[in-house]
Structure formats: structure tokens, C-alpha cells
């Protein structure tokens with residue numbers, strides 16, 4: 001779905017909301033406040049190895065990866081909320097081409113959180129206004145640790161400048177009050193003071209959801225997650241908190257929820273390797289990989305991205321020799337040919353997954 005730069009006209013009676021309409025933002029927040037129940041999870045697989053968890057499950061923002069086709073598939077396998085990859089707010093605001101290529105959505109792509117990277121309140125708020133009719137929330141990235149991002153004063157640079165983040169949240173709230181403004185943060189070395197103070201400040205400025213990656217900006221993704229820091233944030237704010245870091249299995253997700261008391265659990269690398277992890281599968285069901293391939297081709301996803309996804313999520317199923325062969329299948333046609341000759345692929349039905 002291409003995005004328009006103007007919100008839908010309220011003067012058009014055909015576009016008017018029915019009387020029972022609940023704003024998307026309100027519906028989104030109620031996910032976290034009402035205990036999850038089966039009706040709120042119509043896509044949860046009925047034959048999943050594990051029952052739905054008592055927390056909200058979240059697909060993390062991932063540059064290149066958490067795009068529309070992937071979001072569709074993870075939703076079929078137990079994800080409640082999905083974030084888009086990070087998009088630069090100024091580019092989103094200024095370039096119709098970038099909006100059309102970087103942000104695609106669909107009516108059933110909900111709840112969806114558009115993640116933006118911004119260095120100033122004006123860019124962030126303007127992008128939020130444009131995105132509002134198409135998303136359930138907009139998130140500000142305060143976690144990207146890369147050098148280029150730090151130089152551009154975006155991502156984890158903002159962890160050192162909470163006053164700037166507070167301004168961005170406040171301006172976006174003023175400009176588009178019906179939209180939920182989320183913020184994805186990391187933790188500081190002295191989480192008990194600085195991280196908690198920042199989280200409280202953001203809550204006071206109107207942030208509706210906080211996602212906390214339990215590592216500092218200097219830590220590698222192989223290092224341990226500071227679970228206590230996430231729990232401290234949770235204990236000190238009233239808004240929903242999503243805990244993030246090192247979730248590769250359903251057991252990891254359950255343990256992080258228990259240790260942090262967070263309202264939601266977010267996974268990134270774990271979902272790339274196994275899009276069905278929240279539903280309790282030990283490895284990617286072939287049906288999930290097939291559904292991804294189908295959706296991705298239909299969504300016009302670049303073959304390079306499709307290939308990367310399939311390499312990640314099929315790793316546990318392919319022998320070294322099979323991986324070598326698949327590795328060179330870099331076009332959609334070559335991948336389709338490869339799968340035609342793979343029995344495990346052809347034995348698996350994916351008819352239950354709606355298109």
C-alpha cells in the first residue's frame with residue numbers, strides 16, 4: 001500500500017468512521033492492558049506446540065528484514081505486534097519514492113509500529129503525522145549503535161540526550177494526539193538512575209510504550225542482557241514495557257517475561273532463525289518458510305532479502321552440502337527451482353496460511 005502525504009478527508013461521508021470505531025492507537029494500547037485472550041489472537045496456530053503466552057509477543061525492528069512479508073508470517077506463528085525496519089524520518093518526510101519503497105503495509109498488517117530514526121523533533125513529528133493513518137504506533141529508535149548513526153545524532157546517540165528525545169515525543173504527541181508514540185531504548189551502565197530517569201521523563205512527555213533492549217550501546221550482541229535494568233524500568237513507569245534481548249526460544253521468552261515482569265517480549269535474531277519461536281516450535285516449520293517465500297514474491301521483495309531470510313530460517317533443516325547449493329540460488333527463479341527438488345519442501349502443506 002503506497003502512503004499518501006495527506007490524511008484521509010473527514011468531509012467524505014463514505015470515509016466516516018462507524019459509531020463503534022475505536023481509534024487504532026487506543027486499540028493498540030488495550031492489547032497491553034487487557035489480559036490476552038483467544039479472540040485477540042485469531043491467528044495463533046491451533047496445533048502449536050505451546051499455548052499462547054500470557055504476555056504480548058513482538059517482532060523487533062530489523063533493517064532489511066522486518067518487512068511486510070516477514071511480518072505476515074510471524075503473525076501467523078504467534079507474534080502479536082510487529083515493528084517495521086528503521087526508516088530515517090527526514091527521508092520519509094521528504095521523499096515519496098523512499099516512502100513507497102521503504103514502507104509498505106496492508107489492511108491486515110496490524111498492529112504495526114513504524115520505526116523512525118530522527119535527530120530533531122520537527123522531522124520526527126512531521127513523519128509521524130504522515131504515517132498516522134496507516135500505523136498503530138510510531139517508534140523512535142534510540143538504540144542503533146553504529147558509528148554513522150552516532151555521527152548523524154540518531155539512534156543510541158539519543159541515549160546521552162534524553163532532553164532531545166523528550167522534545168521529540170512531546171512534539172509528536174501535540175501534532176498527532178491519537179497516535180501512540182513508542183520509544184525503543186537501550187540501558188545505561190547506571191540503569192538505576194539514568195535509564196529509569198529517562199524512561200520516566202519519556203512517560204511524562206506522553207510516550208505510550210517503551211521497548212528496552214537490555215544492553216548498553218557499547219555492548220556486543222553476544223554479551224549478556226541486563227535483565228535487572230529492564231525490570232527496574234518496568235517497576236518505575238506505568239506505560240507498557242517491552243523487554244528485548246537474547247530471546248531464541250519460547251523458554252527464553254517465558255524466562256525474560258518472568259524475570260522482568262515486562263508486558264511484552266521482543267525478539268530479533270531469534271525470529272530470523274525461527275519465525276515460529278513464540279508458538280513453541282524448536283525450529284522453523286517448513287510451512288512458515290514456504291509462506292514467507294510466497295508472500296515475499298507477491299510483495300515484490302528483493303530476491304537478495306528473500307535469500308537471506310531463507311538462509312537464516314532454513315539453516316537448521318539444510319545439510320552443509322544443501323546450504324552450499326542453496327547459497328548460489330540468488331534469483332527467485334533459482335530458489336523456486338531449488339525448492340521443487342527438495343522433498344521436505346514439497347511434503348509440507350501451507351494451506352492454513354491465509355494469503
Ligand SMILES: Cc1cc2nc3c(=O)[nH]c(=O)nc-3n(C[C@H](O)[C@H](O)[C@H](O)COP(=O)(O)O)c2cc1C
Nearest residue numbers: 060061062063085086141213245246247267268269
Ligand atoms: C539484522 C538486524 C537489524 C536490526 N535493525 C534494527 C532497527 O532497524 N531498529 C532497531 O531499533 N534495532 C534494530 N536491530 C536491533 C534489534 O531490534 C534488537 O534490539 C537486537 O538485535 C537485540 O535483540 P535480539 O537479542 O533478540 O537479537 C537490528 C538487529 C538485527 C539483528
